[in-house]
Amino acid sequence: MTSPPGDSDHGSGSAREPEPLVCARCGARAEAPQPTWACSVENGTRYYFCDRCSRESLTAIEGRLDSAWW
Numbered sequence: 001m002t003s004p005p006g007d008s009d010h011g012s013g014s015a016r017e018p019e020p021l022v023c024a025r026c027g028a029r030a031e032a033p034q035p036t037w038a039c040s041v042e043n044g045t046r047y048y049f050c051d052r053c054s055r056e057s058l059t060a061i062e063g064r065l066d067s068a069w070w
């Protein structure tokens, strides 16, 4: 039995790279996953929003809903 040297099959997978989070609104970056960030998926693309922008967008959405609803 001969196995190929190295773990190239395991090591160079395409799915294990930690991507830095980039806020889709203000462009703020976070190198580690932030539990306070919001993630929304639109058309199969993920968008991240920092805690500040997610708050602001929430407020904006609430304001819009309020005026649009009535």
Ligand SMILES: [Zn+2]
Binding pocket: 023, 024, 025, 026, 027, 028, 049, 050, 051, 052, 053, 054
């Ligand atoms: Zn932001």
